Amino acid sequence: MPYWITAALTLGTLVILLLMGRAPWCDCGWVDLWGTGGTSEGSQQVFDWYSPSHLLHGFIFYAALWLVARRVPLGWRLVIATLVECAWEISENTNAVIERYREATISLDYYGDSVLNSASDIVAMFVGFWLARRLPVWASLAVVIGFELLTMWIIRDGLALNVIMLLSPVEAIREWQAAG
Template sequence: MAGISRTGWLVAAALLTLFTAILFAMGRPPICPCGTVSLWHGVVQSNQNSQQISDWYSFSHVIHGFIFYGLSRWLIPRRPLWVALALAIGIEGAWEILENSSIIIDRYREVTMAYGYAGDSILNSVSDTLFMMLGFLAASRMRWWATLGLAIVFELFTLWAIRDNLTLNVLMLVSPVEAIKEWQAGG
């Protein structure tokens, strides 16, 4: 399978720029309000979660890329890879914008383990999209079973490490289960 063309990379950069501009217009902080920038922040219940370049939820964004790649090859198999990647960036960017709206921020605070969540910094939202792109491009080079296996490893690892993962995050956002919320809180 061919890689991403120059046109594809230009489209990806334009989409990332547009999405960044929208987050700025929404008033999102460019970096962590704490004033620091770090490569990794591993404390979920802290004011720096979803503020730095990477965190435990970066694994979920890589899985988004796996999913978007698989869906694109199923739904638009004859389209160039860069078209599928552009669509994936559009979907991920739309999610990041929605995720930083008051309706989703309030929902996360209400029903998930993200107590005190105030949304993402722009740095974190753009990094999340880059992690999705990494997952998309990795999936384009791996066999489907290796991609699926790696997604399962990521899900089990983050479940073990922080009592959360993509599956639980979606479940708790859409249809919260009180017993899961209590377990995630350490109960």
């Protein structure tokens, strides 16, 4: 039963995104496995440099739910994680949040995700949730730290910096990101 609810939440989110006017796939006219970073096409393809952040969401949701709801069956914890991830995908693609990204971060070419990219982000969260369940804690921490360091090194951004810059932008971080 919980897995059907997870599937319904995911499908419902994709329908909502379409009804919000999000592009089903890249307006560029082709589907590619990886979007070109720093362009408006970047978040329109199957994966982008923010896909690792969504993988990390799965690790974080699994850990948080293990801490506060470990007696809740795993399937229901996945439903909760999916609900949070889907709510994020919907809110992230509202005009208000897109404009916030454009004004508070260096993401001037961000126009929202395609529905295809949002679907991949949700799947990345599922993979992170599953990996967190399977891997030892030390390996989970290594994955989280490793992906944060990798994205900070390659695109000067990541989950932690993204949250900081969205909620309370720091000029020094913006300058460092822009210098890359």
